[in-house]
Amino acid sequence: MANQPQQLELPAPRTYSRTEFTALRARVKGLSIATIARAYFDAETTEPLEIERLLRTMREDLVALALREGSSVLTAHLQASIAKHGEVRLTPVTLQLIEEAAGRWAAAQPAADHPIARWFRALIAARLAGEGIRTLGELVAFINRRGGSWWRSVPRIGVGRARVLVAWLRRHATSIGQAVEHEVELTDPLAAPVTNATILVTTGATQLAPLERLAVPVELSGVRGANRAPGFAYVRAAHDLDAVRAYLHRYDDRPQTQRAYKRELERLVLWCVAERGVALSSMTVEDCEAYKAFLKAPGERFTGPPVARTSRQWRPFAPGGLSPESQHYAVRTIRAAFTWLVHVRYLAGNPWRAVTDPMTVKRVRKLQVERALSLDLWTRMRATLAERAELIGPVGARWRAARALLLIMGDGGLRIAEAAAGERLALTWLPADEEAPASWLLEVIGKGMKQRDVPVSDECVDAIRAHWRDRGQDFDAADAQGPLVAPLVVPPTPRARAKFAVQNEDGAPGVESSAIGGHQVSGYSVRGARGLTQWAIDQLLEAVPELSEAERRKLARTSPHAFRHTVATQMLASGAALEVVQQTLGHASLGTTSIYISPEQSRLRREAAKYHARLMPSDR
Structure with missing residues (x-):
């Protein structure tokens, strides 16, 4: 039987993202692989050799498509280059012609599960990843959830870049399968008061x-x-x-x-x-x-x-x-x-x-004291915070701010609102006297506008001092004043600067987007302080060495208030008087503080253990 002719099916051409097209142009213009890796890829997860191999394969794919689909003039030019050099020698002009001929087949379509780094520069992807946003679908959901001012919670993403991101997402909504909602405005929501129509x-x-x-x-x-x-x-x-x-x-x-x-x-x-x-x-x-x-x-x-x-x-x-x-x-x-x-x-x-009140369970333990961190875990967390605070660049500065905030709460048992409101003028150095060692005292205004003095460690003050250096301020200056912990970057918009009370040294409104460099900036809001705390805890889950599964679960559930519970339990465990712990935490009632010692529960557990032991077989 004669062989029947068979139809040869070519495999579908590989597709490439906008970022990869841009990287290839940069390579053709003579940029080094190392520079391209820093500018367009995640340098921590992508090796230069992988990037070079990708760009070489991409070039070969585009040339093959251009030879098959391009004009006769372009095809003749490419064939002549191959005959002379053994391969196509690309120039920026030649690459542009090839892209025009082959781009409609080789250009990828964005999808919801695509990593952001595939479509945008690595720097933008890293900033979004810091907020837990890693795919295009997650970015669309985040924008819809936060509304027009979504970009304010992402460090170094301003309204201009946010406008570009939203416009691009809307342009590719069909292929992504998710759309940015119409009410998310592309204009700067902080540039002027927003007039929301009533509903x-x-x-x-x-x-x-x-x-x-x-x-x-x-x-x-x-x-x-x-x-x-x-x-x-x-x-x-x-x-x-x-x-x-x-x-x-x-x-x-x-x-x-x-x-x-x-x-x-x-x-x-x-x-x-x-x-x-x-x-x-x-x-x-x-x-x-x-x-x-x-x-x-x-x-x-x-x-x-x-x-x-x-x-x-x-x-x-x-x-x-x-x-x-x-x-x-x-x-x-x-x-x-x-x-x-x-x-x-x-x-x-x-x-x-x-109307009677809804029925609630009368709990013996009204406070979630089980959220308190063990001494060993808290000690290792402090060591990891000190280690990460040595990093350089914006990440190191954020670690230093987080370390200062966590140590304020973890040394003094402050509520998150009290820690965010802490001021330099409220922190006083007291020299040693006959009985008491030299120490720092922080004046805190707590619930019911009640004032109390809380001791903080030298380590905590050193952390605050390092954070102040990032802000361009001298913590030890005679006229030093301002919040103990404050944002390092403020969006360059009138309402944002008014919110954070940004002023130059002469008292005039500042014009820089950074709070660094001698500007006076108000401290974190409670929401901002919670966000910084949560970021630090998420990072510590990966950074603290040798976490057991129980410690990992406890750390994952840790809230800012857990540091307050930690101070109470550890102070009592070290032998501190109940009245001292009450004064430190600012409890109105001594009964509230006594919940941390739980003698009734300890007795209950001891007696139950004796009973359970009697039920065990004698041969075990």
Whole structure:
């Protein structure tokens, strides 16, 4: 039988990203492989030999495609070069012609699971990776979750580069399979005050809005609320939203309390309007009981993952509902707000007084003291922090800031808000006297505006001193002042600079984007300090040597408050008096501090062990 002719199928050509095309152009222009590796690839994970092999293969692929698909003039030119030199000698002009001929076959399409480093410069990829963003899909999700100001949490990613990234992601939304939402603005959200249009929320509405953007129909606004007081009101509140804002203004000097109360009242107003169809000032006891039941399992319309408050995806509740403790807190907070509204004669009565608090478990151990770090683990963490603080460059500076913050919390048992608010003027050096050694004392203003003095170690002060050198400031200068820990970089926008109170030495507003170099910058916000702490813990999970599985799990669950528990437990274990630990932590009650020694639990465990031992077979 004669052989039948067979159709030869060529394999699909390999595809290359924009970054790889740019790297090949740079190579043709004469840049060294080492320079290309630093500029366009992750130098830590990609060897120069791999990059050189990639660019050589890419060149051969493009030339083969150009010979097959290019014009007759280009084909003749390439064949002549091969005949003369044994291979194609590329010039920038020749490469451009080859790209035009072969690019539509060789150009890759971005996908959600592609690493960011494949499409953008390694420096950008490294900065995004520092926030846990490693693929294009993760970047799109992060942008949609954070909204128009997403770039503010990524060091050294400004609004200009953010605009380029968002535009590119939108251009390739089809191939990625995910799109940046329309409400994510490409303009600088910090360049000028943002005017957010209000959203009208009616009964049964699926689109909800936070308090600052909320508008409600007149019939649900409370203008004619059934529970409105008939006499002269002490507040100028025409409707329920005005009354809620007037109540929240009482806490302007206590932003954390104000934020917590705003969250609870915001949720209640939205439920009244969108779910119950009743004005806040028309609530009856039955409405209050219904809301209390709603807190156990909020409907799907009211729940969603954390996103920016300007996003259309914002929802007042996180998925999963509230814990019994959170339900209890919500009811008590709302009852207190209604009591005040009655007191100022906005409401005639308080229906929440007839509502009982949700049932909660009365826990013996109210504090999560089991989160405290062991002495050995905390000692190894401190050693690793000191080692990483010796690194150079921006990464080293961030380690030094994190080390200073963690040692402040881990030496003095400070809450995260207290540590973020620490000032140089509050840190005092006291020389040795007859009984006490020389030491540093930090004055702390804690809960209830109560002042206390907390000792910190020389190691902690040395860490702060090193962080100040990164900021271009002299910690030991006679006139030294400013936050103990502060951001090293501030976005170069008017609102960002106003937020961080950036000033030049002459008091004029600064113009540089960096807080380094003699500028006075306000300290971290509580949210920023939490972010820095979490970054350090994530890094320590990989950096601390010889972590056991139990230690790894404990460290992974470590929160800023765990350092406060660590101070208490380790001080008591070293023999410190209970009253001293109480004063250090700023507890109002000695009973709160005594939870750390747990003598009843220790006795319970001892006696139970004796009982269990009796149940064991005698031959074991």
